[in-house]
Amino acid sequence: EIVLTQSPGTLSLSPGETATLSCRGSQSVTSNFLAWYQQKPGQAPRLLIYGASTRATGIPDRFSGSGSGTDFTLTISRLEPEDFAVYYCQQYGSSPLFSFGPGTKVDVK
Amino acid sequence: QVQLQESGPGLVKPSETLSLTCSVSGDSMRNFYWTWIRQPPGKGLEWIGNIYFSGTINYAPSLKSRVSISVDTSKKQFSLRLSSVTPADTAVYYCARASGVFDFWGRGILVTVSS
Numbered sequence: 125e126i127v128l129t130q131s132p133g134t135l136s137l138s139p140g141e142t143a144t145l146s147c148r149g150s151q152s153v154t155s156n157f158l159a160w161y162q163q164k165p166g167q168a169p170r171l172l173i174y175g176a177s178t179r180a181t182g183i184p185d186r187f188s189g190s191g192s193g194t195d196f197t198l199t200i201s202r203l204e205p206e207d208f209a210v211y212y213c214q215q216y217g218s219s220p221l222f223s224f225g226p227g228t229k230v231d232v233k
Numbered sequence: 234q235v236q237l238q239e240s241g242p243g244l245v246k247p248s249e250t251l252s253l254t255c256s257v258s259g260d261s262m263r264n265f266y267w268t269w270i271r272q273p274p275g276k277g278l279e280w281i282g283n284i285y286f287s288g289t290i291n292y293a294p295s296l297k298s299r300v301s302i303s304v305d306t307s308k309k310q311f312s313l314r315l316s317s318v319t320p321a322d323t324a325v326y327y328c329a330r331a332s333g334v335f336d337f338w339g340r341g342i343l344v345t346v347s348s
Contacts, residue, residue, distance in 0.1 A: 125294065159334045168327055168338035169278065180336070212278055216333040220266055220291045224278040 126151055126215050128225035136233040143200040145228045147213035152193045154217030160189055160198045161212045163227075169212060173198065200230070208232055235259045237328050237339035245322075245346050251315040255328030255339060258309065262286045266331040267304060267311040271324040272341075279324075283331060284311055318346045 127150040137143055147158065156176040161169035171180045173189035176196055186201040200207055213225040241253035255267070268283040282292035284302045292300050296315070304311040315322060323346045329335040 157333060161335070163278075168329075168341055169335070170338075171334055171336050174334045180334075214278075214334070216331075219333050220283055220285070220289075220331075221293075222268075222280045222283075222331070224280060226277045 130225040145198040157217035235337040239342040
């Protein structure tokens with residue numbers, strides 16, 4: 125079972141700044157099958173990135189993903205007010221068994 | 234556009250069985266994994282398990298002894314049963330469609346375990 129860790133736990137930034145979120149796997153994620161989700165209070169998570177770096181349909185280009193193997197990064201450029209939320213990474217390399225990271229909260233400084 | 238909707242009791246007593254159903258509309262159930270995910274209040278996401286449209290089932294190791302997932306493709310529904318619940322099972326339960334990633338989600342249903 126692949127265990128994902130995310131850092132930092134909380135990231136305090138101002139609108140217009142850049143957020144850099146990290147996700148690390150306990151072992152290599154097969155074929156870089158790593159996704160990122162955004163969750164706002166009271167809502168279901170929304171898929172942002174899959175395959176480590178491909179944006180899902182309708183996701184703005186200020187969201188970008190990178191990385192391979194065990195280390196992955198989600199970068200949010202020019203933070204907008206609606207980007208303050210919790211972000212989760214998820215691996216599906218061991219599909220049909222899945223796992224999520226514990227999340228990173230991006231809040232307003 | 235695929236839509237998923239969870240239904241079931243919002244309150245379950247300790248030691249009893251939690252039962253939820255997810256209704257799928259807008260597309261076929263073929264070629265996807267139909268998944269249950271939960272989120273305790275204020276905490277992160279936990280994958281519970283999934284069922285392929287053909288009936289193949291996978292469960293999270295931590296819950297495997299208590300969980301059962303089934304599918305009825307004719308009704309376009311899939312279901313979750315979690316036995317011997319405790320207050321630690323209190324959570325928002327989501328159903329979702331998976332093709333590796335979870336691209337469509339239900340709105341979630343809060344299930345509280347309390348006497």
